[in-house]
Amino acid sequence: MAGQRGGGVADGKRNLLAVEVARGLSVREAAERAGVKLRTAERWASDPTFTARVAQLRSGLVEEALTKVTGSIGEAVDTLRRLLDHEEAGSKLKAAVALLTQAVRLREHGELVERLERLERASAERGPSR
Incomplete structure (x- = not known):
């Protein structure tokens, strides 16, 4: 994605688009949220660097969710054990x-x-x- 025009603003919108796609939005929906034209969003989404960034963001989201779930396991088991009685x-x-x-x-x-x-x-x- 080096050599793209627009500098910081475009990079910020590209990152926002990646975040929204990683969260599960379609490219169309993410483009609307990021304030990017659909054709631009589709071009960015076809870039291997962009798709790698989306994968990285998704991995981070999954790790975050797993951390939250793991932190609740003890409480969940205690609740189930109380229900046994x-x-x-x-x-x-x-x-x-x-x-x-x-x-x-x-x-x-x-x-x-x-x-x-x-x-x-x-x-x-x-x-x-x-």
Whole structure:
């Protein structure tokens, strides 16, 4: 994107467009929010540097969301555990199912991470492929 005319204002609008696309807006909607003509927005959106920036921003948004979710896990589990003592059978059942479902998912995720790490180590030990 080097060599583009417009300097700071264009760079600011390009960044705003990238942020809005990363948040899930269409290029058309993001162009309207950023105050950019649709053709300009489409041209910017086809630039590999722009798409890399959108991917970077999306990754940051996902990390931010995961941090918030992770911070709430303990409280959520405590709430589900309290519901296990609830008098209503339906609430108890829902809480138990939720806890068991999440426990299985966490275990599967941990196993997949371990397998991937083993594969990556084995691949690194073999060296570059020919």
